[in-house]
Amino acid sequence: MPITIRSERCPQNHPCPALRVCPVSALAQSGLRAPTVDERKCIDCGKCARYCPTGALQSSDGRA
C-alpha cells in the first residue's frame, strides 16, 4: 500500500518540499495544491511522510 495523501492537512500554499526527497519521483504537484502520488512508482519508503511537517503524507504503516 503506497503513501496516502491527506490533503486536508496540507495548507496548499507552497511548492511541496517533499517532492525533492522522493527517490523514485512518485510525487507530483499541480500548482500549489496538495501533492499526488503515482501508486505505480511509490515504494512506500516513508521518506516523504517523515519529511512533511504537517503530516499530509502518511505511510501505510502509520510512520510519521
Ligand code: SF4
Ligand atoms: S513513500 Fe517514498 S517512494 Fe512513496 S511517494 Fe513517499 S518518498 Fe516517494
